[in-house]
Amino acid sequence: MDESSKTNQINKLNDKNQIVSPNSEVIERALVKDWDKEIQKGEDMEKYWALEAEQFDWFKKWDEVLDESNKPFYKWFVGGKINLAHNAVDRWIDTNKRNKVAILYANELGEEVKITYYELYREVNKMANALKKLGVKKGDSVSLYLPMCPQLVVSMLACTKIGAIHSAVYSGLSSVAIVERITDINSKVVITADGTFRRGKVINLKPVIDEAVLECPSVETVIVINHTGSYDDGANLNENEVLYNEIIEDESDICPAEMTDAEDPLFILYTSGSTGKPKGVLHTTGGYMVGIATTLRKVFDIQEDDLWWSTADAGWITGHSYTIYAPLLLGSTTLIYEGAPDFPDAGIWWKVIERYGVSKFYTAPTAIRHLMRYGDEYPNSYNLNSLKVLGSVGEPINFEAWKWFYEEIGNSKAPIMDTWWQTETGMHMISPIPVADLKPCSATKPLPGVHVAIVDEEGIEVETGKKGYLAITNPWPAMFRTLYNDEERYKEVYWNFFSNLLYKTGDMARIDEEGYVWIEGRSDDVLKISGHRMGAVEVERAFNSHPAVNETAVIGKEDEVKGQVIKAFLILNEGHELDMSYGEGDVTLKDALKMHVRHDLGPIAVLGEIVSVDSLPKTKSGKIMRRILKAQEDGEDLGDTSTLDDL
Numbered sequence: 001m002d003e004s005s006k007t008n009q010i011n012k013l014n015d016k017n018q019i020v021s022p023n024s025e026v027i028e029r030a031l032v033k034d035w036d037k038e039i040q041k042g043e044d045m046e047k048y049w050a051l052e053a054e055q056f057d058w059f060k061k062w063d064e065v066l067d068e069s070n071k072p073f074y075k076w077f078v079g080g081k082i083n084l085a086h087n088a089v090d091r092w093i094d095t096n097k098r099n100k101v102a103i104l105y106a107n108e109l110g111e112e113v114k115i116t117y118y119e120l121y122r123e124v125n126k127m128a129n130a131l132k133k134l135g136v137k138k139g140d141s142v143s144l145y146l147p148m149c150p151q152l153v154v155s156m157l158a159c160t161k162i163g164a165i166h167s168a169v170y171s172g173l174s175s176v177a178i179v180e181r182i183t184d185i186n187s188k189v190v191i192t193a194d195g196t197f198r199r200g201k202v203i204n205l206k207p208v209i210d211e212a213v214l215e216c217p218s219v220e221t222v223i224v225i226n227h228t229g230s231y232d233d234g235a236n237l238n239e240n241e242v243l244y245n246e247i248i249e250d251e252s253d254i255c256p257a258e259m260t261d262a263e264d265p266l267f268i269l270y271t272s273g274s275t276g277k278p279k280g281v282l283h284t285t286g287g288y289m290v291g292i293a294t295t296l297r298k299v300f301d302i303q304e305d306d307l308w309w310s311t312a313d314a315g316w317i318t319g320h321s322y323t324i325y326a327p328l329l330l331g332s333t334t335l336i337y338e339g340a341p342d343f344p345d346a347g348i349w350w351k352v353i354e355r356y357g358v359s360k361f362y363t364a365p366t367a368i369r370h371l372m373r374y375g376d377e378y379p380n381s382y383n384l385n386s387l388k389v390l391g392s393v394g395e396p397i398n399f400e401a402w403k404w405f406y407e408e409i410g411n412s413k414a415p416i417m418d419t420w421w422q423t424e425t426g427m428h429m430i431s432p433i434p435v436a437d438l439k440p441c442s443a444t445k446p447l448p449g450v451h452v453a454i455v456d457e458e459g460i461e462v463e464t465g466k467k468g469y470l471a472i473t474n475p476w477p478a479m480f481r482t483l484y485n486d487e488e489r490y491k492e493v494y495w496n497f498f499s500n501l502l503y504k505t506g507d508m509a510r511i512d513e514e515g516y517v518w519i520e521g522r523s524d525d526v527l528k529i530s531g532h533r534m535g536a537v538e539v540e541r542a543f544n545s546h547p548a549v550n551e552t553a554v555i556g557k558e559d560e561v562k563g564q565v566i567k568a569f570l571i572l573n574e575g576h577e578l579d580m581s582y583g584e585g586d587v588t589l590k591d592a593l594k595m596h597v598r599h600d601l602g603p604i605a606v607l608g609e610i611v612s613v614d615s616l617p618k619t620k621s622g623k624i625m626r627r628i629l630k631a632q633e634d635g636e637d638l639g640d641t642s643t644l645d646d647l
């Protein structure tokens with residue numbers, strides 16, 4: 001045990017600039033003990049990733065690690081044949097993990113389901129066979145609209161087993177969003193559930209799918225999971241609907257894994273950009289697996305006895321990569337939880353950690369801030385000693401939240417891994433590992449094998465300590481390969497912004513003297529509402545589709561809990577005022593607009609403020625300058641307004 005590391009351990013953090021070093025227990029247990037050395041290993045990028053790739057079961061090994069001949073369309077592990085479900089499930093059943101719990105499902109009703117690797121294997125095979133019977137073939141797409149339930153994991157794995165591409169839509173999104181996502185990829189099959197448990201109620205999901213499917217001619221079959229019990233007494237299904245339990249019941253529990261190519265598409269996940277249309281981020285198989293499994297293992301020091309809990313819903317990239325796929329690829333146990341973080345009370349998460357002995361816990365700053373408001377007595381009434389490493393993702397974490405998470409949840413002994421990454425990157429990119437010296441609120445350094453730079457508009461590196469665009473300078477295995485059906489936009493948005501083919505992240509950042517990265521917010525019109533990514537244009541479009549609205553500009557307004565909420569500036573049509581009653585009953589136009597936007601975008605569009613204005617700042621060519629509104633809102637200097645139209 002190293003004495004100096006012992007003395008470095010900090011119990012109370014008072015100063016933002018304090019360095020937080022790992023304690024001896026963390027160091028002793030860690031798989032990777034030397035951070036710098038590990039980063040050095042990543043210098044020989046191809047060698048580094050190839051070594052990690054060796055750990056999987058390949059049907060055929062790759063011929064070439066990285067193909068850069070057609071930039072920015074990079075290829076990894078070229079010529080390799082591999083199947084994700086085989087590596088996440090089948091591979092374990094002939095080992096001593098056969099009867100290990102793969103998925104530990106818990107929900108707000110206090111129910112739990114434990115599924116071993118062997119049980120998961122059988123269920124995935126049955127579902128894969130059922131999908132084949134419904135006509136799903138390699139390369140077909142299947143849309144998922146599901147709550148966090150075991151069958152969701154089974155459905156994703158069943159798709160990957162047969163080489164079908166899944167596209168999960170977050171269960172809080174509206175039917176409008178679902179239609180957009182299903183029609184873009186022409187899914188033949190949709191998998192959904194009757195409903196989900198949330199805050200003591202059942203939220204129905206099926207009616208949302210019913211409404212959406214009416215507008216999706218490609219959909220031939222809807223598979224319904226009887227999750228909340230609506231179909232316990234028999235099912236009243238439409239012609240094109242089947243029950244999950246019924247279709248898998250008589251299927252064989254054996255299904256050979258499709259020999260997918262390393263570069264075959266694995267899934268599409270839609271995310272928001274700075275234009276209105278959501279982007280279909282396409283991930284492929286081999287590199288993605290290598291990237292997510294390696295980063296989870298190193299960043300969270302995953303070992304055989306760990307119980308991993310990532311609170312992210314599978315409707316988002318964190319859910320795909322780290323709630324579901326990576327822990328299974330490592331043969332670990334992943335806890336999936338269905339319910340709100342504050343129901344039945346704000347101690348529920350801490351209760352779950354105590355009950356099961358969660359050792360690695362990964363969540364978002366917005367949730368930490370929310371739970372922090374309820375006071376220390378909630379975490380303090382549970383034994384959270386099992387926690388060894390904590391993680392944060394999705395948005396910048398502020399010092400107060402970092403401190404609370406570290407002291408009250410991690411008992412000043414579990415280091416916080418502040419992981420910076422994106423839907424597009426597929427895997428963690430900038431993050432510490434447990435043995436790293438932490439600077440609170442910095443995501444620290446690029447992970448081994450990842451290379452970033454802070455650059456100006458030309459793509460030229462800025463001086464150390466200066467703020468600039470965060471760019472990624474080298475390809476990485478879990479990188480997305482394109483935007484579905486939109487190669488031009490892929491090139492344009494991400495790779496052609498700088499002249500030298502760097503990847504543009506859309507974030508601003510600076511790197512300090514010691515090489516630590518500090519994220520400084522977005523450089524584009526993307527908002528982060530409670531960690532959910534949303535384009536300003538999408539929200540504006542939702543407002544504009546209301547008959548009382550002429551034009552809208554939307555910005556992210558800082559919010560203590562949610563990070564950002566939406567502030568909308570509206571030009572209303574003649575004769576309308578926000579406080580006037582609108583339609584029937586006691587509803588004002590403002591209320592009606594809130595409902596309208598919520599219907600279009602789902603409850604994740606949290607509206608902070610709606611104001612009515614006479615005009616909006618625009619460029620001479622008519623583009624709304626949200627930057628000006630934002631600067632006014634934050635009381636900042638308006639910056640360069642020379643392109644502003646002075647109407």
Ligand code: WTA
Pocket residue numbers: 271317318392393394395396397418419420421422423424443505506507519521522528531532533
């Ligand atoms: C932001 C989520 C600061 C950032 C995995 C990024 C973060 C966007 C962090 C991607 C972090 C994510 N610190 N900001 N640790 N992690 N972000 O696609 O703006 O939903 O570009 O992926 O979230 O959001 P996405």
